[in-house]
Amino acid sequence: MAEDFDVKMESKVYYPDPSIKETVRMGDYEAVYNEFIQDPQAYWEKVANELKWMQKWDKVMEWDHPYARWFVNSKLNITQNCLDRHVHNGKKNKVAIIWVGDGGEERVFTYRQLYREVMRCANGLKSMGVKKGDAVCIYMPLVPEQIILTLACARIGAIHSIVFAGFGTQALNSRIKDSNAKIVVTADATIRRGKRVELKAIVEEAVVNAPSVEKIVVLRRMTPPMELYSEMEVDYHEMLSDIPECGPEVMDAEDPLFILYTSGTTGPAKGIVHTCGGYMVGAYYSTRNVFDLRDNDVFWCTADPGWITGHSYIIYGPLLNGGTVLITESTPDYPDAGVWWSIIDEFDVTIFYTAPTAIRMFMRMGADWPNKYDLGSLRLLGSVGEPLNPEAFEWYYHVIGKERCPIVDTWWQTETGMHMITTMAGQPMKPGFIGKSLPGVVADVVDKNGVPVPAGTGGFLVIKEPWPSMMRTVHNNDERYRQYWTTIGKYYTAGDLAVKDDDGYIMILGRSDDVIIVAGHNIGSAEVESALVSNAAVAEAAVIGKPHPLKGEILKAFVILRVGYTPSEKLKSELIYHVRMSLGPIAMPSEIDFVDSLPKTRSGKIMRRVLRAKELGMDPGDVSTLED
Known part of the structure; x- marks a missing residue:
């Protein structure tokens, strides 16, 4: 049982400069959270009133467990808030998108230019017969056209389904069929590490x-352009209309905006459905407040729009706020390990949002690379994808942030649509802990019966109340949606194990299906992995359970070493001893394999079930979200 966990709770505390707390929007976290708790619907109504609506709501929220309706009977079009209101309110010449290609090429779109391109694309889609409610599958590299197409779909009420361009044929086919896509949009190729990759x-x-x-x-x-088959294939530029205006389709708040597929531990990928009104409010609100987004910021989220992070914090969130977004097709280690730092230097990036996997990779490469560049423009750092272990936090904070940039570690899911737990800028930071509930969210750690567990005791992470950007269903599988809200009481069950400290800060221990029972003791794989990574020799680690006739299960670790360390039996012994001293003898790995890579999703999450299946000679199930 998760509540039996003994969790190592010690953590440093970093107190930011008091001036940060005084200048950020939510510097007084307690006051803002109390405002929310006193009247949640009034709180969200206040946020929604900052946006443009064609018709206001009759009621902020209706809750018929497990189904919610937000901003009931309101009408809107999300692109009016992403584009029109900025173009018509003095921001038309502000830069909306900066694109950097794999080879260093640059393209820039102002809000006026982006608006015109979206209108031309929207009219082009309409000329092909795409209408409100039709699904469009977007399978493209990270180029401006991907964002333009996404907004064009939203403009005319088409449901976009973005599929990451690293997926293969089978994964793409299953998503096209499940969404019933009418149009598929792609590119001839993407460029990765200087090489052409066919799409x-x-x-x-x-x-x-x-x-x-x-x-x-x-x-x-x-160049030269590839041949197209006129029976079915259309050139993107030829599809674009010459008409620079396209009126926004009137959308109900509960009309679907997009379907985004995410992989579970078993079965086919789940089509998560998000709707127009609630998602808009959540993406706008979280971007504005978690990142404290300001008019002069250059915001760089290193994800891809093929993932929810890209949907919410590349496309919709920043553009809803009238921000400047940097996107790049480049990888972090080509042509050398300094390319991302050079981009921050060159474009004066102020907010940098990336994954712990990338941070740990940079740790392996050493501090010399970022130290070659001027990172003084940075004012806020973010982390997303999986728990940011304390060692990676320390490196990020000291080497990249130079001890002056707050780190907002964020926990959320495809299903939640927006940030749910974080440490707000200006609040004390605890390496290893995500933070507290974002105002507007009621997160808690409970036992299997839904009862809150004492501080320091492991349990299940739940969200106790609905929020605007929550998914509305799983496409073609509403029963799967209901399971989220019926597994533990009437709460939304995230599937993660967590623990709270005495201050209410939450630490994510790992997925609940990554619990390993050794001699009757429950051990979270993430905690053992964090202990391994805290050793100077280890860059990354993954831990699984293997059946054992006496103990039930034993721990097996897969370890990637840092540059300068060589696999050996002596090093294995040292690592096992290191875990013993960190977590106790029950958490010691019985086996360690040194590996060059680990199976991960594109969002950076280690897929331990793939390692477990390979180790036990079993079918790994759906692996469509694997990075490689």
């Missing part, structure tokens, strides 16, 4: 046995 060929195979697809739109980037 259209994957689409050609993926649309076989996908009868809903009527046309394939192709962005031809390469």
Whole structure:
């Protein structure tokens, strides 16, 4: 049982400069959270009133467990808030998007230019017969056209389904069929580490046995341009209309905005459905307040729009706030390990939001690379994707932030649509702890019966009340949606194990399906992994349970070493002893394998079930979200 966990709770506390607390929007966290708790619906109504609506709501929220309706009977179009209100309110010449290619090429779009391109694209889609409620599958590299197409779909009420361009034929085919996509939009290729990676060929195979697809739109980037088959394929630029205006489709707040597929531990990928009104409010609100986004910021989120992080914190959140977004097709280690730091230096990036996996990779490469560049423009750092272990926090804080930038570690999910738990800028930071509930959210740690557990005791992470950007269903599988709200009482069950300290800060211990029972003791894989990574020799680690006739399970660790360390039996013994001294003898790995890489999703989460399946000779299940 998760509540039996003994959790190592010691953590440093970093207190930010008092001036930060005085200048950020939510510097007085307690006062803001108390305002929310006193009247949650009034709190969210105040946020929603900061945005443009075609018709206001009759009621902020209706809750019929497990179904919610937010901003009931209101009408809107999210693109009016992403584009029109900025173009018409003095920001038309402000930079909206900065794009940096794999080879260093640059493209810039002001809000006026972005508006015009979205209108032309929207009219082009309409000319192909795309209408409100139709699904459009977007399978593209991270180029401005991907964002333009996403907003064009929202403009005309089409449901966009963005699929990460690293997925293969089978994964793409299953998503096209489940969403019943009418149009698939792709590019001839993407560029990765200076090499051309074909995309259209994957689409050609993926649309076989996908009868809903009527046309394939192709962005031809390469020279000479590839041949298109006129029976079904259309050039992206030829699709664009010359008409620079396209009126926004009137959308109900509960109309679907997009479907985004995410992989579970078993079964096919789940199509998470988000709706227009609540998602808009959540993305706007969390971007504005968690990142304290300001008019002069250059915001760089290193994710891809193929993931929820890219949806909320590349496209919708920053543009809803009239921000400047930097995107890049480049990888963090090509042409060298300084490329990302050079981008921050060159474009005066102020907010940098990346994954712990990337941070640990940079740790392996050493501080010399970032120290070559001027990172003085940075004022806030963020982390997303999986728990930010204390060692990575320390490196991020000292080497990249130079001990002056707050770190906002964030916990949330595809299903939640927005940040749920974080340490707000200006609040004390505790390495290893995510933080507290974002005002507007009621998160807690409970036992299997839904009873809150004492501080320092492990339990299950739940969200106790609905929030605007919550998913509305799982596409074609509403029963799967209901399971989120019925597994533990009437709470939303996140599937994560967590612990609270005496101050209410929450630490994520790992997925509940990553609990390992050794001799009757429950051990969270994430805690053992964090202990391993705290050793100077270890860059990354993953821990699984293996069946054992006496103990039930034993721990097996897969370890990536830092540069300068060599695998040896002596080092294995040292690491086992290190874990013993850190967590106690019950948490010691019985086996350690030194490896060069670990199976991960594109968002940076280690897929331990794949390691477990390989170790036990079992079927790993759905691996469509694997990075490689």
